[in-house]
Amino acid sequence: MSALEARGLVKRYGGLVAVNDIGFDLRSGEILGLIGPNGSGKSTVMKLVMGIERPDAGSVKLDGVETVGWPSYRIARAGVGIVFQHSRPLHRQTVLENIKLALLPDSLLRLTAMAGVDDRAREIACAVGLSDVLHRHPATLPFADLRRMEMAKAIARDPKVVLIDEPFAGLTGTEVEAFSELIRDLRAQEHAVLLVDHNVKSVAALADRVLAMYLGQEVATGTVDEVMRNETVRRVYLGGTLEVAQRNGAAAQARPSLLRVEDVSVFYGKAQALERVDLHVGEGEFVSVVGLNGAGKTTLFNAISGLVPYAGTIAFGDRPLTGCTPASIARDGIVQCPESRQLFADMTVRENLDLGGQHLPADARAEQLAWLFELFPILESRQNQVARTLSGGEQQMLAIARALMMRPKLLILDEPTLGLAPVILEQLSKALERLRATTPITVLLGEQNVTFALPHADRVYLLEHSRVVWEGEPAEFAAVMGEGYL
C-alpha cells in the first residue's frame, strides 16, 4: 500500500482551475518530483495534500485513510510534514526552541515539555547539520541554515510523508548539493518524499519518479528519463521547435547603449536572488533574457525599474539610475509590464489605457490609442469591458498596450506568455513583430518559453540560478542550448 495516494484532485479558484484531475501514488522510501512551469498548480497540489486548502473534488489517502476535509493540524499529526517555500521561523525563539516546538503535543495543559524532548530536538538538529547554532536566533542565521531548520521542524515527529516545496530556491550550488544529500537521507530512512522545484536539473538528479504538470493537468509521469524525453514536456518548457529569424548581428555593436547593467546583485533578506549580473541593451535592440522560473528574471527587471534595492550600477543612456524613484524611472522611459500584469481590475479597458496615457498631451494620447487599437483590435471591441472580465490573453494584451501608451524608450516584458494558449501566443508574437518593424522601440523580454523568446531577439542572455551563464545570438543559442536547457 502506498504511503500517500491521491486521486482525481480538482481545485478551482473562481473561474480558474488550478488543479485538474491530478493523481499519484507515493511509496515509502521513494522520492516523487513534481515539475512544471509557474502557474501549473504544483504548490496547490501540496497545499491540498496538507489540508491548507480543500480540494473541490478527489481524494487523498494517507496509509489508506481518507484525509480530505481534515484540518491541517490533524493531517500533520497523522504523519505528514511540510517544508514551505519560504522559511517561517519563530523569530523570538532560538533554533533549539523552534525545533522543540515541533515536538510538542497539541495540549492546553502541558506547562513543561516532557523529558526527552530536549534530547530529541538536539538529535534532529545534529542530523540536519545545525548543531553549531542551537542557541542562536533565526535573524542571525545564514539562509541555508534557515532552510535546514525548516527541514528539521518538518521531520521532527518522524512523519511518513514529507512534502518539500522549492527546497533549492536561493541556495548556492554547494548548498544545493548538501540539501540534496539531506533529502536522499530521508529516502534512505524510508520516508515518502514529494518534491516540488523549478530547478528541474536538481529535481531530476534526486527523484525516482517524476510527474510533469502544465496548467493544472498532468502532462507526463514516469521515470526521470522517460519524462525528460517526453515530447509534450519539452514543448511546455521550450515551447516547441526552436525557430530563429535572421538578425543582423553586426549592427548590434554599432548601436548606442540604452541600458547598461553592471555587476548587479540583489538579496532578498538572506537569499541571493541575483549574483553579479552584467547586461546591456542597445537602442532599438530586442534582447531576450531566457531562464526558468526562479532564475532571477523578475528580480533583474525589478532592479532596473527601481522596485528593489541592489548593489552595482544600472545606467539608462548616460545617467545612473541609483536613487531614482520607480515612478520617475517609468516617466523617464523605462516601462515594465510585469508578470503579474498589475491591471486595474475593476476599471474598464479604456480607463486602464487612459491612465497609461495621462502623461501625454491630449492629441498624442488619442494618436497613441488609435495606433494601439490597430495593433490589438480585440481591445477596441472590448474597450468598455471591465478588465477583470477579460480572458488571460486579452488581459496580457491590455497590460502591454497600457505600457505602450506611455511611449516608452525601453519596454520590459516579463513572462508575457505565462498561462496563455498557443493561439494567443501567435497573436502576441505577431504584435511584437509589428512593434519591432514599425517603431524604434527597444525591448527587453524575459521568458521561460524559448520558442517565443528567440524569433524576435537580436541577442539572448541565459539566466540560471541568479547568474548569467550565457550570452550570444539566437542562432548560436538554438545550436548550443537546445539539448541542455532542461
Place this chain on the structure above:
Amino acid sequence: MTTLQILVDGFAISSLYALAAVGFTLIFGVSGVLNLAHGGIMLVAALVGWWVAGSTPLGTYGGTLVGILAGLLTAYLTYFLVVRPIQRSTAIAQEEKEIFVLTGTLLWGIMIQTGMAFVFSDNPVTMRPLIRGVVDVFGVRTPRNEVMIAVLCWVVIGLLWLLINRTRAGKQMLAASINPRGLTLLGFDLSQIYFRVWTIYGVLAGLAGVLLASFLGVGTANAGQLTASAFSIVVLGGLGSVSGSLIAAYVVGYLETITAYLIAPTLRPIPALILLVLVVYLRPQGLLGRR
C-alpha cells in the same frame, strides 16, 4: 404627521452622516487607513468655526470657512505626524503596521479631544445657522438651515463623484484604491496622490464638522461617538465602497431618527450598534465592500 417629520429630519441627519462617512471611506479605500481621529478632525472644525463666528468680525460665513480650513490642517497633521511616519517606519513589522496606525490615530484623536476641551471647555456648542427661518417641506415646518445642509451635503457628494469619475486626478485616486503598484509602474508618484486624498478628506470632514455644529451642536464628548458612527456606517456599507457608505448612512440615519422619535431619544445609537454586530458576524464585508 410624525412620519413626515421622521422622513424629513432623518433625511437631513442622514445626509450629514453621508458626508462624514464618505470622507472616512475615501481615506480607507485609497490610503488604507482607518482613521480613528476622524471625530477629532470634525470637532476641531466645529469648535474653531464656532469660535470665529462668535468672537471675530468674520461672522458665521467666515467662521464656516475658517472651520473647514482648521479641519483640513488637522487632517494634514494626522497624515504627516502620525500616519505617514508609522507607514514608513522600518522598526515596525509589515503585518503590524495596520494595528499601529489604528492605535496611533486613536491616541491622536484623544489628544485632539482633550486638547480642545482644554482650550474651549467641555460644553457643547452650537453654531448659529447660516440661513435663518423656517420653510415648509411636505407640510413639515423645517428650519431653512436644515434644508440647506441636506442640499449642501448632496452638492458636495455630487462634486466628489464628478471629481473621482471624470477628472484625471480622480481616476488616479480610484486606481490607487485598486492597485497602487500599477500606478507606480505607470509613472505616478503615490505620495502626491495620497496628499490629494488627505486634502479632500480634510475638507469633507471639516465641512461635516461645521455643519453638524450648526445643526445639532457639537461638544468634546461627541468626538468619540462621531468616530464610532462613521466607523459603523462605513463597515455596514462595506469598507472602501463609497456608494455603500452612502446607502448605509441613510440606513443608520433613519434608524436613529426613528428610534429617537418613536422609542426614546437616549436610545438613539443602539439600533445601529446592534446592526453593526449582526453585519460583522454575518457579512463582514458589509453591503458592497470589496476588501
Place this chain on the structure above:
Amino acid sequence: MTRAFNRRLLIAGAIFVLVATVLPLWLSAYVLGVLTTAYYFGVFSMSWDLLFGFAGEVNFGPTFLIGLGAYTAALLDNAYHPPVVVCIAVGALAALVGGVLLALPALRLRGPYFGLVTLVAVLLLQNAIVIFARFTGGEIGMTVPDVMTIDPKLNYWYALAFFVVSAILLYGLSRSAVGLILQASGQDAVEAQALGFNVTKHKLAAFSVSALFSGVAGAMLVFYMGAASVGTIIDIGIGVQIIIGAVLGGRRTILGPAVGAIFLVVAAEVLRPLGQLNTFIVAGVALAVILFFPDGLLGHVLRPRENA
C-alpha cells in the same frame, strides 16, 4: 532564554516584592491608594498582553471583560449579599463566559475586524448599563455594601499579592510549552497548524485566561473602591489606558505591560492638577513611544537579543 537572564529576572522580582511589601510603613494612605489602583491596572495590562503579544489578537475593548466581572460581582453583592470572595468568583465566571461567547465567532475574523468587534462589545455593554440604570445606576454608577477592607494598608497588600501572583502565573504561562504554542499560533497560524496545533483551540484558551484574570481584577477593584461606574470601569478611555500601558512597557513581555500600566497610573495621578491636560500629555507620550520606540521602554531589556 539563558539561565543568567532568568536568574537576573528572579533577583529583580524578589527585590521588587520586598520593597513593595514594606512601602506601606512609610507612605501615606493617598499614595498607597494610587499604587493599589496601579497594581490592578498592572493585571489588566498583563492579561491584555497575553492575548495580544502571544495569541496575536488585538483586543480594543479589554474593559468589556473587566466590566462584566466588576458589574456582575457588584450586582450580586447588592442583591444577595454573599461573601465577597463568592462575588468575585461569580464575577470572574461571568467574564469568562462573556469572553468565550465573544471570542468564538470573533476569532473567525481577520485582524482589524476582530478589533472592531471587541470595540463594539464595549459600546454595547456601556449602553446596556445605561439602559438598565435602574439596576446598575447607569452613568452615575452603583455602590456595593461590602468592601474587602477599609484599611488602606490591607487593601494595598491584597492588591500587591494579587498582582504578584498574577504576574507569576501569567509570566510562567508565557514561558511554558503552552506559551510557546500560543506564540506560534499568534505569529504564524498556518505554520502552527502545519506543525500539528489546533490554533483556534489555543487562541480561545488564551482569551479565556485573559478573561478570567481581567474579571477577577475588575471585581476586586470594585470591592476596593466600593463603587462601580461606567466612567471608572468601562469607558473606552480606560481600555485605551490599558493598551497604552502595554505598548509603553513593551508588548509581548507580560512584565513590560505590568510596569507600563503602573507607570501610567502613577503619572496620570502626578499630572492630575493639570486637569484635562493630563490625558493629553499621557496620550502624547504614548504616541511618541509608538513612533519612536515601537518595542516599548522595556521591550529590549525583557526580550532576548534578536539581532545579536
